[in-house]
Amino acid sequence: MKNLLENIEEILLMGPGPSCVPPQVYKALSQKTLGHLDPYFLMIMDELMEMLRRIMNTKNKLTIPISGTGSAGMEACFVNLVEPGDKVLIITNGVFGMRMQDVAGRLGAKVDALEFTWGTPAVPEAIEKKLRQDSYKIVAVVHAETSTGVKNPVAEIGALLKGSDAIYLVDTVTSLGGIEVMMDAWNIDALYSGTQKCLSCPPGLAPLSFSEKAMAKLNGRKTKVPNWYLDISLIANYWGKNRVYHHTAPVNMIYGLYEALYVIFEEKLENVFKRHMESYRALVDGLKNMGLKMLVEEPYRLPMLNAVSVPDGVDEKAVRQRLRSEFKIEIGAGLGPLAGKIWRVGLMGHTARRENVERFLAALKKVIGK
């Protein structure tokens, strides 16, 4: 039997994730597997938690990677913090806000959605009005809406919630490691992310952090967390002092995330953010020269996820297929109401480099003949 793994091509990953993985991270993933309670592995876990606190800008004790992809982080936040009948406000302007509504609804929350047009940001004044009309146990928003390329005003929403009893829950799957995330300063109580976007590690873990307030809501539950695997009160005993076995940690993925964060801090976080901005500017300039337009207005754009309007008369799928087959470049399609209308060009983490932008622009020019 032929081994398919021997023929995996090197593809430049410029979609909505996964992003390109630096060689140091591949090397870390292939290090020797230790026992999940081995004293040396416990040291690695402790340092990983420290690095996660540093990139999230939080002092929260409960700051750990959940076993599973970004969606497992989303599920873990809602399943631990929602009790049946809780009123939950979900600020929605894309696929991932919709997914939050689905997840919260399945747990018996009374979900109220405050919707904004896809491709535009949430408006703090409208949220303020909503918060005056009703009180909520949880208010949730996506920082970087990967389906549209919009940045939501997470700090402003956090300021509106200051002093309220509501738990503030934020998705930073696409933002963490690409733009600033200030968990404590922005009043965020529950935050989750994923490894395969701006952290440039393969998919498989979901960094998550709970504030004291979120931990108090969890500890004060009247009913058990309805999901055993994602029950933070159990998982915290493994990552905390007692090191009680819950499930076997994905040891090598943890090496990978450790290394990915190590690489980011070696480059310095501010330099990593700058590299994202510079790549984004080069991309937008190049697209403009080709007469292409961006979906999102400039002040609300994400540097790491660019929604590019497909010009009239162009077969968007054929373009993506040719980029993949001839030029070994992957970009993403539009989702939901934006399907067929946009391409999603990712500049996440290790992908966010000038040479990649130039390679993509040259390829796109050939494919669409501009």
Ligand SMILES: *Cc1c(COP(=O)(O)O)cnc(C)c1O
């Ligand atoms: C990718 C993504 C997720 C889901 O993460 P998976 O790793 O695909 O499970 C959630 N939220 C946002 C904003 C994302 O971009």
